[in-house]
Structures are given as structure tokens and as C-alpha cells.
Amino acid sequence: MRVLGIETSCDETGVAVYDTERGLLGDALYSQVALHAGYGGVVPELASRDHVRKTLPLVQELLAQVDMSPADLDGVAYTAGPGLIGALLVGACIGRSLAWSLGVPAVAVHHMEGHLLAPLLEPEPPAFPFVALLVSGGHTLLVRVEGIGRYEVLGESLDDAVGEAFDKTAKLLGLGYPGGPELARLAEQGDLQRYRFPRPMTDRPGLDFSFSGLKTFAVNTLRDAGDDPTAPADIAAAFQEAVVDTLAIKCRRALRQTGLTRLVVAGGVGANRRLRQRLQDLAAAEGGQVYYPRPAYCTDNGAMIAQVGALRLAAGQREGPAVQATPRWRLDALQPPAA
Numbered sequence: 001m002r003v004l005g006i007e008t009s010c011d012e013t014g015v016a017v018y019d020t021e022r023g024l025l026g027d028a029l030y031s032q033v034a035l036h037a038g039y040g041g042v043v044p045e046l047a048s049r050d051h052v053r054k055t056l057p058l059v060q061e062l063l064a065q066v067d068m069s070p071a072d073l074d075g076v077a078y079t080a081g082p083g084l085i086g087a088l089l090v091g092a093c094i095g096r097s098l099a100w101s102l103g104v105p106a107v108a109v110h111h112m113e114g115h116l117l118a119p120l121l122e123p124e125p126p127a128f129p130f131v132a133l134l135v136s137g138g139h140t141l142l143v144r145v146e147g148i149g150r151y152e153v154l155g156e157s158l159d160d161a162v163g164e165a166f167d168k169t170a171k172l173l174g175l176g177y178p179g180g181p182e183l184a185r186l187a188e189q190g191d192l193q194r195y196r197f198p199r200p201m202t203d204r205p206g207l208d209f210s211f212s213g214l215k216t217f218a219v220n221t222l223r224d225a226g227d228d229p230t231a232p233a234d235i236a237a238a239f240q241e242a243v244v245d246t247l248a249i250k251c252r253r254a255l256r257q258t259g260l261t262r263l264v265v266a267g268g269v270g271a272n273r274r275l276r277q278r279l280q281d282l283a284a285a286e287g288g289q290v291y292y293p294r295p296a297y298c299t300d301n302g303a304m305i306a307q308v309g310a311l312r313l314a315a316g317q318r319e320g321p322a323v324q325a326t327p328r329w330r331l332d333a334l335q336p337p338a339a
Contacts, residue, residue, distance in 0.1 A: 001314050002068070003075040004059065004098070005306025008051040008091030009083030009111045010137075011035075011042045014302030015055070015062050017073075018310045024121055026066040027303040029296075030054045037177045041167070048086030055094050070102055077309020080108030081326030082138070088325035096323045106319045107309045112139060112331045114304035115266040117148070117311075118293035121303055126262050126291040131254045133247065134331075135275075136267035137163035137180075141331065142207050142254045145264070148311055149336035154254055155207025162243060163269050165211035169218050169239050173232045183236050184272055190237025191230070195221055197242035202249045207257070209250065214242055240274055248278045252286065261288030271298040312337040 002025070007014035016027035032050050036042050063069060078095030081088055092108065099106035116132050119125055131154070134141040140157035160168070163180055170179025175186065197217050200210045218239055225231035251263060263283055269275065270292055283290040297303055315337035 001074045001310055002072060003077055003306050003310035003313055004073050005109070005302045005304075005309050006055065006059070006076070006078040006091045006095045007111075007114070007300055007302045007305045008055060008087045009079045009081070010087060010300060011047050012300045013051050013054045013058055014300055014305070015058050016302035016306040017062065017066050017068065018303070018306035020310050020314050024303050024307070025068075026062055027301060027306070028058050028062045028065065029301055030058055033178060040171060040177050042084070044084045044086055047084060048090055051087055051090040055090065059098075070098070073102060073104055075099070075104050075309065075313040076102075076106045077109050077305050077313070078106070079111045079114070079305055080324060081111065081329040083111055083327060085325060085327040088327065089323070092323050092325045096319070100321070105313055107312050107317050108319055108324065109305045109308045109312070110329060110331060110334055111300075112141070113149075113334060114308050116143065116145065116151070116264070116331070117308055118266050118297045118304040119264050119291045121293060121297055121307055122291070126264055126289075129260060130262035130264050130291070131251070131258055131260050132264040132266060133251055133270075133279075134267045135162045135247065135265070135269035137161060137167065139267065140209050140211070142250060143331065144258055144260070147336060149334045151332050151334060153330075153332045154257070155209065155250060157209040157211060159210055159212040160215070162209070162211055162247070163267070165215055165243065166269065168215050169236075172215065172218055172222065173236060180269065180272075184240060184274065186233050187236040187240040187274070190233035190235070192237050192241055194234040195238035197238045199242055199246045199249065202246055207250050207254055209246065211243065214239060240272075244272070244275050244278045247275060248282050251279060252282055255286055255288060261286065263288060263290045265290060265292050266298065268299045271295040
């Protein structure tokens with residue numbers, strides 16, 4: 001079954017074709033970073049308009065790349081949430097309309113389920129069950145994964161998502177957009193010994209997170225540093241280390257609490273090299289193994305949507321004729337596809 005996937009949840013237009021027998025056939029991505037850079041963050045209306053302009057040409061480009069025509073498709077999958085409602089509606093309307101015009105089934109995909117299962121795109125995918133750490137600009141979750149659609153949220157952020165905390169702190173330090181990768185690069189130049197930031201909520205039981213206080217701590221530290229030109233890099237290093245340490249502590253707890261040994265790390269922050277190194281060391285110490293999607297599939301992309309859509313369509317899941325988008329949609333509200 002060959003399925004077209006469409007991802008338009010925020011500021012990247014991603015498309016891909018996934019074959020249930022041959023795997024990923026091809027994918028294409030258009031990033032809106034340059035469009036939003038001057039505003040220091042995503043402008044929802046501009047994002048929606050750009051998806052309108054870019055989605056269909058990108059689909060045409062992809063089909064030519066994989067030597068297929070629309071008639072060769074057996075289904076269409078699109079991100080229906082969570083995300084920006086205008087951006088989601090663009091992809092949902094295009095995806096549902098394409099499926100209707102081609103006479104093939106359509107399926108609405110949960111954006112975070114796409115991230116969660118992105119490591120299955122790799123040559124050596126993790127087996128179920130596993131613990132997953134989902135870390136992105138809008139979400140921070142620890143999830144027990146028993147199978148497709150069988151998710152138990154073990155912990156989540158009570159305020160800022162980890163990617164949001166990275167971006168806010170980067171803006172405070174005067175870095176460009178997107179802030180997370182810029183802060184990580186600056187942190188490589190910093191002195192880890194100069195400042196120590198708190199590790200929030202690690203001194204109490206549980207698997208929930210809180211990152212908003214780290215931004216406040218960074219504000220106060222930068223103010224106290226005055227005009228010291230080395231302070232931003234040192235603050236970036238201390239901030240990143242506090243985040244990475246906090247995530248590692250919670251991941252260790254989750255593995256021990258569940259008795260599982262496989263850890264999946266997905267979402268845009270999953271591309272952070274310091275985080276990967278720390279969790280690799282953690283998994284080795286716990287006698288387990290950590291799995292990541294390749295960096296291109298950590299950030300938003302069409303491949304993860306096409307894969308999840310293909311798995312659900314192959315299991316018999318279908319959407320009705322109505323076009324629906326859900327900007328707020330809990331991962332643990334999902335159900336396994338019908339057998």
C-alpha cells in the first residue's frame with residue numbers, strides 16, 4: 001500500500017510516500033524559517049498562507065522524484081493535530097480532497113504519534129514495548145509504548161515544553177531564530193563550571209517536568225553578569241546542561257519504573273548532540289539501548305506522517321468525508337487501529 005503523507009502542523013511543509021512493503025520511497029520538505037525569522041517566532045497566519053502556496057507543488061515535485069503519478073497512490077495521510085489550527089486545516093483540506101478525487105481512503109494522523117514512531121523508519125527499529133521521550137517545541141512527554149495506538153503518558157511538562165524553553169532562553173541571549181540550535185552551538189563555547197542551574201522537579205517523586213523556572217534563572221544570571229562578554233556562552237552551557245541532566249534523570253526513573261530497557265528519543269530537541277550523548281551513556285549504564293530517528297526525521301517531516309498513515313490504513317482505519325483538525329489532542333486519547 002503506497003500512502004502519501006502531508007505534514008503542515010506548524011512552520012514546515014513536509015510530504016512523503018511510504019510503501020507498506022518497501023518502506024519509505026521518498027520525502028520532501030520546505031522550511032519557513034526564513035519567513036518567520038524577522039519576527040523571532042512563528043506567525044500563524046503567515047504559516048498557513050505559505051502552506052497553501054507550497055503543499056501541492058511539493059507533492060508534485062515528490063511524485064516526480066519517486067516516478068509516480070497521483071493514480072499510483074493507495075491512500076493519503078495528513079496531520080490533523082495537535083498544532084496551529086490554520087496550518088492543520090490547510091493540510092487536512094488538501095489531503096482529504098486529494099483522497100476524495102482519487103477515490104482512495106484517507107486517514108488523519110496525530111502529529112506526536114508520527115514523532116513517536118519515527119525511529120521505525122530506521123534500518124534497526126526498536127521493538128515494542130519501549131519508553132519514549134518526546135521533546136519538541138510544543139511538547140515534552142514520557143510515554144510507555146506497548147504498540148501502535150497503545151500509549152500511556154507517564155509524565156509531561158506542567159508549563160513550558162523543553163523546546164520552548166530553549167527558544168525563550170536563546171531569545172534572551174540575543175540569538176537568532178530558531179533559537180534552540182543556536183543556543184546549543186553557543187553552549188559548546190561556554191564554561192560548564194562557571195554556573196550551575198537547578199534541575200527542576202528532580203528532588204521529588206514522579207515523572208513530570210517544569211522548565212519555565214530555568215528561563216527565569218537565566219534572566220537573573222544574565223542580569224547579575226553585567227557586561228561580561230563571556231557570560232552568554234557560559235549561561236547557554238549551564239542552561240543546556242540543566243535541561244539535559246533533568247531529562248536524563250527522568251528517563252532513568254521511567255525505565256526503572258516500567259522495567260523496560262529500550263528508550264526512544266524523538267522530536268526536534270532529540271537532535272541535540274549533548275542530549276544524545278547523555279542518554280546514550282544512560283542507556284549503557286542501565287543495560288539498555290536508546291533509539292533515535294536520524295536528525296532529518298527528528299524535526300517535523302512528511303515521512304513520519306506517511307508511515308503512521310500507512311500502518312493505520314493497512315489495518316483498516318478510514319476517515320469519513322468531513323474535514324477535521326484538532327489543535328489540542330492528547331496522545332493517550334488515541335486507539336489502536338482496527339485489526
